[in-house]
Amino acid sequence: DIQMTQSPSSLSASVGDRVTITCRPSQSIRNYLNWYQQKPGKAPNLLIYAASSLQSGVPSRFSGSGSGTEFTLTISSLQPEDFATYYCQQSHTTPPWTFGQGTKVEIK
Amino acid sequence: QVQLVESGGGLVKPGGSLRLSCAASGFTFSDDYMNWIRQAPGKGLEWISYISSSGSTIYYADSVKGRFTISRDNAKNSLYLQMNSLRAEDTAVYYCARERCSGGICHRVLGGYFDLWGRGTLVTVSS
Numbered sequence: 243d244i245q246m247t248q249s250p251s252s253l254s255a256s257v258g259d260r261v262t263i264t265c266r267p268s269q270s271i272r273n274y275l276n277w278y279q280q281k282p283g284k285a286p287n288l289l290i291y292a293a294s295s296l297q298s299g300v301p302s303r304f305s306g307s308g309s310g311t312e313f314t315l316t317i318s319s320l321q322p323e324d325f326a327t328y329y330c331q332q333s334h335t336t337p338p339w340t341f342g343q344g345t346k347v348e349i350k
Numbered sequence: 351q352v353q354l355v356e357s358g359g360g361l362v363k364p365g366g367s368l369r370l371s372c373a374a375s376g377f378t379f380s381d382d383y384m385n386w387i388r389q390a391p392g393k394g395l396e397w398i399s400y401i402s403s404s405g406s407t408i409y410y411a412d413s414v415k416g417r418f419t420i421s422r423d424n425a426k427n428s429l430y431l432q433m434n435s436l437r438a439e440d441t442a443v444y445y446c447a448r449e450r451c452s453g454g455i456c457h458r459v460l461g462g463y464f465d466l467w468g469r470g471t472l473v474t475v476s477s
Contacts, residue, residue: 276463278395285445285467286395292452297465329395333462337409341395 244268244332248342254350261317263345265330270310274334277306277315280344281326289328290315317347325349352376352466354446359471366436366475372429372446372468380424383449383456385464386431388442396442399431400449400459407459414440436475443470 245268255261265275273293278286288297290306293313303318317324330342358370372384386399399420400409408420419432429446447464449456456462 274461278464280395285469286464287467288463288465291463291465292461295452331395331397331463333460336459337397337400338411339397339400341397344394 243338244271244334244340246330246332246340246342248328248330248345250345251343252346252348254348255320256350257320257322259320259350261320261324261347263315263328263330263347265308265313265315265342267311267313267332267334271332271334273309274332275306275308275313276331276333277304278329278331279324279326280329286329320347354448354466354468356444356446356468356471359444359473361474361476362436363477364437364475367432367434368436368473370431370433370444370446370471370473372431374427374429374448377448377466379422379427381455383459383462384422384429385447385449386420386429387445387447387464387467388440389445389470390439390442393442401429402459403455433473436473438475441473441475443472445470 247266249264275293277290280286294306305316327344327346329344333339355373398411398414401420417435421430446468448466449462450465451462
């Protein structure tokens, strides 16, 4: 199975900060990498698919990049509603599809 | 509107069974691949099962293989998860999720993403 490692596991940031989260799969997954945001008590919400495509309705301050074995999610200017946990997920080859362990973004 | 609604969760004893349902509305359910994903309390997300649009292709995570069965009834716009031989470690919120691919409906297994999720249903396995 492909293991997904996110870093950092948590971070503290202020409104307006630029935030970057990294996801590293244990083997190349081409661009089959998706990012989700989850707020407490809620279902995850798709932000980015295929490494860099912005899901409809998601603010443009979110962006994704990377391919192969290193990917990043960037929030260009952190907003109050962005404090949440973020997960990467790979969909390369047949299942099992795996998620990263999550990155919790907290208020500094 | 476009939505997924899970039901069937609850408290069950170890070794017991439960059947989860996921009702789809607002889209052509029979076109879409569907998945079950779970989240143990305070933990991350774990994909557990996939079913193709026709039901002909199914996958399971090793953690549930042989105990859980995914199925769907396209005439009823519904997805199911039959869970047998439940263990304490199966305690989690269970989400159903629609899978889509770049360009819309998926036509192959790889490369998808979960674009629509239900609110989840809590399964607690405890004596």
